[in-house]
Amino acid sequence: MKTLTGAIAAILMFSGVAFAANAEGKIARLDKETMTLTLDDGASYKLSEEFSVEDYSEGMSVMISYDTIDGKKIVLQIIPD
Numbered sequence: 001m002k003t004l005t006g007a008i009a010a011i012l013m014f015s016g017v018a019f020a021a022n023a024e025g026k027i028a029r030l031d032k033e034t035m036t037l038t039l040d041d042g043a044s045y046k047l048s049e050e051f052s053v054e055d056y057s058e059g060m061s062v063m064i065s066y067d068t069i070d071g072k073k074i075v076l077q078i079i080p081d
Helices: 002-018
Strands: 021-031 036-039 044-046 061-069 072-080
Touching: 036 061
Parallel strands: 044 072
Antiparallel strands: 021 036, 021 061, 036 044, 061 072
């Protein structure tokens, strides 16, 4: 019984790590120096070096998928609307 309880606790503990969050809106600011994207609601997201910022522009409607790591919202995917 202890093994089953431990296994269930481990599954519950790690299950929240695998889910990304989504946000959508218009790009209000795109800072190429800091690789930061800010949506029109004021929320900011960090872009990794794999994103080509030239593909995106201010005013563009997007949906982004992100994960929060060390308190920072890291973009996993950007989908233009």
